[in-house]
Amino acid sequence: MARSLGVCLVCGEPLRYFEEAQEVTCEECGRVETGHAVCQAGHYVCDACHRARGVDHVMAVCSVSDERDPIALAQQIMADDAIYPNGPEHHTLVGAVLLTAYRNAGGDLDLGAALAELRRRSLAVPGGTCGYWGCCGAAISAGMYLSIVLGATPMTPEPWGQAARLTSRILGRLADVGGPRCCKRTGFIALEEAAAYTAEELGVAMDLPARTTCSFMARNAECLRTACPFFPQHPSV
Incomplete structure (x- = not known):
């Protein structure tokens, strides 16, 4: 391809x-x-062909990483040719880097088992959910991360609500920025919000950069440029 x-x-x-x-x-x-x-x-x-190499790459990197910063880990993975500018492989990437950074920051987690479960769940989320479902796959992936960490099921009252609260926070911020699709922008927002929420609710503090800056603009024909909070020359900088 x-x-x-x-x-x-x-x-x-x-x-x-x-x-x-x-x-x-x-x-x-x-x-x-x-x-x-x-x-x-x-x-x-098809989605299966589009994301096959990317998902394998995500799993390989995360399974051995000692990175505590989910943004840094995501950017490392995104830089590889296995990850396309946009696509459903990002639905696995977001949750996987969160699980990895959470464990490395001191969270109690069997990372291998958690990544395997995240992979199974994320492969059920098709491409284009951001436009066709009204719920971006990056937010769904972050919700999967937290549900795995908390052991949430449809019958667990508090974890059910905590996971829903996280995805609602992410979706609210995504909606404020608006479209069109950019899997890097939505992924970074999901990672920032999930890391902040994890520190607030679970007391596990992942590392985050002072400011997240995107370096993938040249690969995205629909880049919002200065309207994106991660654009290097954003007006707020």
Whole structure:
């Protein structure tokens, strides 16, 4: 697959999004399914093919990392060619780096088991949820992180509420910034809010930079630039 500006992984053409799903065929594996986007040349790549290398890379890095800063760990992983500018691999990345930083900051956690469970859950979240579900996959991934840490289930009163509170905080901040999609921007917001919430509620303080600065703008054709809080030349700097 080609690494490009958040466009077609086959030919580099811009994507066309549908309001209603259509039958599509993956150019990589031949899977026939319903999807919401093809490029202007008609190419489609399924979520499984899109995120396979990226998810494997996330798991490999997180399983051996001693990083306490989820932003730094996320940026390290995002810099690899296995992670595309946008895509469902970020739905695994956010929760995985939070689990890793939480354990490394002193949280009580079997990291291997937690990462395996995060992987299983995150693969159920399709690409495009930010637009089609009204709930960004970065927020969902952070919610998975906290639910795993707390042992939350649909029947656990307090952990149920704590996980919901975290995702609501993330979604509120995402909504304030607005679209279009950028998996780096939404990921950084989810990581910052989750780290702050974890310190407040669980007393485990992960490390965070004084200011999160994005270095991936050139890979995203829809970058908000100065309207993004992580743009290096943001007006607040």
